[in-house]
Amino acid sequence: MTSSAQDLSHWQQAFVAALAEPDTHLPGIESGHQQRLDVYRNNVWASLIAALEEAYPVTRQVLGERFFAALAHDHARQHLPDSPLMMDYGHGLADTLQVTLTTLAESGRATRDRLPFYAVDLAQLEVARREAYHAADARALVPTQLSQLAPEEVMALRFASHPAARLLHLEYCVLDIWQRHQQPQATLVGLDINQPQTLLVTRPAFDVQVLPLSVAGARLLEELIAGEALGDAAATLAEHYPEEDLGLLLAPLLSSGVFIALDSEH
Amino acid sequence: MRDQLQTAGRSTSGRVQPALPDMAAGISLKAQHVRELMSSRPALGFLEIHAENYMGAGGSPHARLDALQGYPLSIHGVGLSLASDRPLDRAHLARLKTLCERHTPASVSEHLAWAGHSGHFYNDLLPVPLTKAMLARVADNLAQLQDTLGRQVLIENPAHYLRFDAHELGAELIPETLFLNELIERSGCGLLVDVNNVFVSAHNIGIDPAAWLEAIPASAVGEIHLAGHIADERESLLIDNHGAPVSDDVWALYADFINRIGSRPTLIEWDTQVPALEVLLGQASRAEALMQESRVHTASHLKAESAR
Numbered sequence: 001m002t003s004s005a006q007d008l009s010h011w012q013q014a015f016v017a018a019l020a021e022p023d024t025h026l027p028g029i030e031s032g033h034q035q036r037l038d039v040y041r042n043n044v045w046a047s048l049i050a051a052l053e054e055a056y057p058v059t060r061q062v063l064g065e066r067f068f069a070a071l072a073h074d075h076a077r078q079h080l081p082d083s084p085l086m087m088d089y090g091h092g093l094a095d096t097l098q099v100t101l102t103t104l105a106e107s108g109r110a111t112r113d114r115l116p117f118y119a120v121d122l123a124q125l126e127v128a129r130r131e132a133y134h135a136a137d138a139r140a141l142v143p144t145q146l147s148q149l150a151p152e153e154v155m156a157l158r159f160a161s162h163p164a165a166r167l168l169h170l171e172y173c174v175l176d177i178w179q180r181h182q183q184p185q186a187t188l189v190g191l192d193i194n195q196p197q198t199l200l201v202t203r204p205a206f207d208v209q210v211l212p213l214s215v216a217g218a219r220l221l222e223e224l225i226a227g228e229a230l231g232d233a234a235a236t237l238a239e240h241y242p243e244e245d246l247g248l249l250l251a252p253l254l255s256s257g258v259f260i261a262l263d264s265e266h
Numbered sequence: 267m268r269d270q271l272q273t274a275g276r277s278t279s280g281r282v283q284p285a286l287p288d289m290a291a292g293i294s295l296k297a298q299h300v301r302e303l304m305s306s307r308p309a310l311g312f313l314e315i316h317a318e319n320y321m322g323a324g325g326s327p328h329a330r331l332d333a334l335q336g337y338p339l340s341i342h343g344v345g346l347s348l349a350s351d352r353p354l355d356r357a358h359l360a361r362l363k364t365l366c367e368r369h370t371p372a373s374v375s376e377h378l379a380w381a382g383h384s385g386h387f388y389n390d391l392l393p394v395p396l397t398k399a400m401l402a403r404v405a406d407n408l409a410q411l412q413d414t415l416g417r418q419v420l421i422e423n424p425a426h427y428l429r430f431d432a433h434e435l436g437a438e439l440i441p442e443t444l445f446l447n448e449l450i451e452r453s454g455c456g457l458l459v460d461v462n463n464v465f466v467s468a469h470n471i472g473i474d475p476a477a478w479l480e481a482i483p484a485s486a487v488g489e490i491h492l493a494g495h496i497a498d499e500r501e502s503l504l505i506d507n508h509g510a511p512v513s514d515d516v517w518a519l520y521a522d523f524i525n526r527i528g529s530r531p532t533l534i535e536w537d538t539q540v541p542a543l544e545v546l547l548g549q550a551s552r553a554e555a556l557m558q559e560s561r562v563h564t565a566s567h568l569k570a571e572s573a574r
Contacts, residue, residue, distance in 0.1 A: 013384070
């Protein structure tokens with residue numbers, strides 16, 4: 001690097017450092033205009049907070065606007081975007097929230113059961129929905145594809161998962177919480193939130209869908225996603241969950257969009 | 267040179283030239299307007315998108331562009347950091363190339379700005395000290411960008427909020443219009459003149475907006491942006507917020523500009539507090555009407571010239 005290019009690099013380094021330090025003096029800016037760096041400070045942090053608000057609308061609704069804005073600001077300060085794709089930004093917000101709530105609980109400022117730890121799971125659902133929304137296109141399997149096959153051919157099938165599919169094991173019944181918050185004036189009255197939930201997020205065409213799975217259903221799906229033939233997955237299922245019916249567990253999976261069409265290249 | 271800009275085709279450099287019609291008035295494409303655009307199909311010269319919002323692998327954003335491909339598309343990048351202290355991020359450049367191959371834009375543009383440093387992205391257009399070293403850096407980056415895409419790219423003048431101190435920087439500062447002229451010379455890029463940014467900057471850092479526009483080479487102007495701004499009372503600054511109607515001052519500056527250089531593809535830019543589609547269409551119609559008037563104006567001007 002030439003010395004002038006090095007100067008440029010140092011100056012830009014000093015500029016981004018000044019974004020995080022109000023009232024700092026940045027050499028190279030007219031002295032009367034130093035305060036105007038606030039325009040950039042405001043733009044940068046406000047735009048990152050806005051990006052997180054857009055990504056986590058229900059988490060924000062649950063936490064409240066002020067708490068969420070503070071959380072988003074903390075998160076942005078700790079984790080700047082690593083690419084210009086804001087659709088990927090903030091996937092670790094659930095972790096920041098978990099740490100924040102844990103710190104609050106440990107400081108004694110609020111008891112653990114009064115804090116919305118379920119919002120951590122909610123944030124995971126929202127980020128999975130966003131990933132599914134932007135995931136690569138692929139033709140999803142439709143159950144009628146299987147109807148032309150002989151039973152032994154069906155049991156020999158191996159499935160490939162759709163690029164949009166996400167499986168979430170959560171501690172709270174987040175799908176119910178999310179659905180209730182699709183209405184204004186949402187309330188959790190009458191809902192026992194402390195029920196673990198396994199959710200399958202898919203996007204068979206353009207709309208993101210979320211399906212709750214039973215423990216056995218999730219196990220079946222995991223076997224299939226791991227590449228086991230249907231017959232082998234069925235045997236595993238029978239061994240661990242002898243009371244479960246394969247057909248009843250399989251039908252919603254086959255129509256969920258979690259697998260790509262049988263004749264797709266993969 | 268203008269003739270080459272008006273028609274799609276390759277220049278002597280082998281680069282595809284921007285191909286929006288000169289009289290085209292366009293709007294920013296917003297997700298909330300897609301349904302209405304598809305059902306009512308309003309007459310619009312083009313749609314403009316922020317490149318980075320369409321760099322996901324698949325899903326609705328791309329389907330939206332496919333469904334609206336009857337409208338010419340302008341791809342406007344905000345994340346390439348042409349004026350960063352280093353060469354372009356190869357991964358991001360590759361994403362932009364993929365996007366251009368997938369949706370075949372009529373025009374591609376970026377900013378004279380930087381938005382990232384040391385692997386971090388700040389999601390804002392950060393200010394650029396216009397020094398000789400910077401000129402060399404941006405010209406190199408622009409050449410790489412245009413070579414990669416195989417097309418001419420338009421570069422946009424940003425909004426300015428502060429003045430640099432040349433002495434403290436230890437380098438001479440080049441006036442922006444001269445800097446842009448040099449960039450055109452060195453890289454063969456075109457210009458996207460944001461008239462609102464000229465107006466806002468003129469107020470904020472004390473330049474003459476008309477003189478700024480006078481110093482821009484007409485033949486290089488491939489697109490014009492119009493947007494709204496707000497006043498920040500504390501610092502008596504104007505802020506380019508893309509969240510308001512175009513101000514009367516900016517309309518007047520725009521009319522003068524196109525009366526002089528002729529019509530250019532003109533975008534109504536509105537990104538925050540996005541209003542109903544009809545509001546954007548109304549602003550685009552106003553730009554179109556001014557372009558029609560400018561044609562009459564320019565024609566009668568030419569008549570008067572030839573009668574002399």
